[in-house]
Amino acid sequence: MWRSSIGKIERSRRVIRIGGDVPQVGTLAFGIVDRGTNVIEVRPTTLCPLSCIYCSVNAGPDSTNRWAEFVVDPNALLGALEEVVRFKGIDDIEVHIDGMGEPGVYPHLINLVRGAKSIGGVSKVSMQTRLYMLSEDDLKELASAGLDRINLSIDSLNPELAKRISGASWYDIERVKELVVRALELGINVIASPVWLPGINDSDMVEIIKWAKDTGLGRGELPPVLIQKYIPHKRGRRVRLRVMTWKEFWNRIKNLEEELGTRLSMTNEELNIHRAPQLPKPFGINEDVKVRIISRGLIRGEFLGVIQPLKGSVMHDRVISVIADPRLENVLIGNQVKVRVIENSDNIYIGRLI
Numbered sequence: 399m400w401r402s403s404i405g406k407i408e409r410s411r412r413v414i415r416i417g418g419d420v421p422q423v424g425t426l427a428f429g430i431v432d433r434g435t436n437v438i439e440v441r442p443t444t445l446c447p448l449s450c451i452y453c454s455v456n457a458g459p460d461s462t463n464r465w466a467e468f469v470v471d472p473n474a475l476l477g478a479l480e481e482v483v484r485f486k487g488i489d490d491i492e493v494h495i496d497g498m499g500e501p502g503v504y505p506h507l508i509n510l511v512r513g514a515k516s517i518g519g520v521s522k523v524s525m526q527t528r529l530y531m532l533s534e535d536d537l538k539e540l541a542s543a544g545l546d547r548i549n550l551s552i553d554s555l556n557p558e559l560a561k562r563i564s565g566a567s568w569y570d571i572e573r574v575k576e577l578v579v580r581a582l583e584l585g586i587n588v589i590a591s592p593v594w595l596p597g598i599n600d601s602d603m604v605e606i607i608k609w610a611k612d613t614g615l616g617r618g619e620l621p622p623v624l625i626q627k628y629i630p631h632k633r634g635r636r637v638r639l640r641v642m643t644w645k646e647f648w649n650r651i652k653n654l655e656e657e658l659g660t661r662l663s664m665t666n667e668e669l670n671i672h673r674a675p676q677l678p679k680p681f682g683i684n685e686d687v688k689v690r691i692i693s694r695g696l697i698r699g700e701f702l703g704v705i706q707p708l709k710g711s712v713m714h715d716r717v718i719s720v721i722a723d724p725r726l727e728n729v730l731i732g733n734q735v736k737v738r739v740i741e742n743s744d745n746i747y748i749g750r751l752i
């Protein structure tokens with residue numbers, strides 16, 4: 399069933415294959431995001447068959463603002479990743495496969511995990527997923543490819559509520575629970591990361607924690623559950639509810655920890671997340687750059703550009719999301735334009751046509 403949801407997206411949006419000729423740094427939509435720690439985010443696809451009611455990146459068949467999706471060639475990703483790992487020069491790197499889509503639908507996931515794990519300096523490979531899209535055989539291959547941990551997106555154990563939150567009538571929480579057991583048996587650690595939607599899945603938090611503890615999530619090394627606070631995002635799907643303050647959220651987490659006798663939080667030190675060299679930013683804010691527009695960007699009114707000239711290295715080459723009138727599509731794609739950089743934090747480049 400999830401495949402027909404992907405088919406629906408493919409028929410309604412442009413799916414762009416990103417190859418080795420496109421820089422892998424510069425956008426949140428795909429490639430590599432380096433936030434200056436030992437955790438490197440690797441983003442292979444924006445496709446997702448679900449339409450979660452709170453999705454911060456507005457993914458899935460029900461997306462209201464996307465006009466393209468991306469799927470990246472695994473060799474392009476791995477080549478860039480190797481260079482970033484070498485640049486960092488440390489030996490406790492965690493490669494975290496996530497993104498603005500569901501990595502479980504990426505057709506080259508096993509190769510990506512195997513390739514990432516074989517890079518000297520990478521000590522862990524983890525991924526964020528709903529798990530439903532993977533089979534037992536996939537899990538077996540992922541385990542032998544070296545996947546260490548799954549961060550499981552799961553918001554309710556109640557089958558009807560789980561379908562409602564995920565925006566997919568075919569989403570089956572019982573199947574997800576079976577896959578979790580299988581992953582643990584295969585040696586892949588699993589931790590649950592539900593999003594707490596006050597007034598919608600309050601009692602579900604307790605049920606998820608009890609189930610996660612009983613099933614052995616975290617394997618005693620990590621808390622079985624790390625609850626996420628719901629934060630409405632400007633371009634994401636929003637749920638009508640009263641948003642918790644951070645103070646209220648952490649008080650409620652503390653109360654749950656006491657009530658259930660389980661740790662539900664961890665410091666960065668305990669998770670072995672620490673600062674590490676960050677890729678340089680080759681282009682500054684307000685700098686005018688030459689850009690070749692190669693396709694639509696993820697969101698309507700955005701185009702994907704490659705800053706010229708290229709040097710063939712992640713230290714320099716960047717893609718940039720260029721904001722422009724969508725009606726200019728036929729004029730822009732395939733051509734070179736001048737763009738002013740308006741954002742570059744963490745090497746995520748946004749620019750405006752000048």
Ligand code: SF4
Binds near residue numbers: 551
């Ligand atoms: S929250 Fe994750 S699983 Fe849900 S629609 Fe968004 S990307 Fe897909």
